[in-house]
Amino acid sequence: MARIEDSPWAVSVAQVASRPGQSKEIDETFPAPSGIGDEIVGVDEGADVSVTGSFDSIVDGLVLTARINAPVHAECTRCLKPIKRDWTVNVTSFFPYEDASTNSNGKSKDDEVDIIAGEDESEDTYPLLGGGAWADLEALLRDTLVEELPLQPLCKPDCKGLCSQCGVDLNEHPDHHHDVTDIRFAALEGLKAKLEGKE
Incomplete structure (x- = not known):
């Protein structure tokens, strides 16, 4: 013992x-x-x-x-x-x-x-x-x-996290963004392109 x-x-x-x-x-x-x-x-x-x-x-x-x-x-x-x-x-x-x-x-x-x-x-x-x-x-x-133990540990209080689209670290690339078209407006974008093309 x-x-x-x-x-x-x-x-x-x-x-x-x-x-x-x-x-x-x-x-x-x-x-x-x-x-x-x-x-x-x-x-x-x-x-x-x-x-x-x-x-x-x-x-x-x-x-x-x-x-x-x-x-x-x-x-x-x-x-x-x-x-x-x-x-x-x-x-x-x-x-x-x-x-x-x-x-x-x-x-x-x-x-x-x-x-x-x-x-x-x-x-x-x-x-x-x-x-x-x-x-x-x-x-x-x-x-x-x-x-x-911390339940949600952060590397720093203002950590920006990762891009939800591609996973790029937003702390290292603060200007990173994506031009996203809302799929609900895709048909209107197509119509707009046709109208602008005819003018």
């Missing part, structure tokens, strides 16, 4: 766990977990994902406040050019202590956490492992990055 401390996503938090008011800075690079997006838009498995922030100890667990930066590959939805750029996401997540699953009045701490988390819908909860000594960031990285 694999040990949590051998996981590439494990962060030791034993020095701040169960001691409210303590803080542990984090500025590390982790491999991107699998399953973040697809060939169109996503983060390649194993790519360097940096996490900068801190674990802050409170009575019920640890709160991670961090900035996650990952290299996202995508394809512009207008001109289909490949896009590679770093994507930065701010995250706040809660890691409750394992031994604090119930309190003295029998209520689940998770119920209380849900009430508190309801104030900030973006807060996610992840378990501490190894008796509360380790925070495993694999699921957090996957969840956060999948949630924040």
Whole structure:
């Protein structure tokens, strides 16, 4: 059985766990977990994902406040050019202590956490492992990055896209156009040509 401390996503938090008011800075690079997006838009498995922030100890667990930066590959939805750029996401997540699953009045701490988390819908909860000594960031990285991937990535905000007639990149050829005759008026164009020819 694999040990949590051998996981590439494990962060030791034993020095701040169960001691409210303590803080542990984090500025590390982790491999991107699998399953973040697809060939169109996503983060390649194993790519360097940096996490900068801190674990802050409170009575019920640890709160991670961090900035996650990952290299996202995508394809512009207008001109289909490949896009590679770093994507930065701010995250706040809660890691409750394992031994604090119930309190003295029998209520689940998770119920209380849900009430508190309801104030900030973006807060996610992840378990501490190894008796509360380790925070495993694999699921957090996957969840956060999948949630924040751009749905319609653009190579630039004012991308003009491709010509609907021939596929020419309108960013490179802004004056490109086609003289199109509406087929509904083709007979009239023919009549006009005949009339003009007779004059």
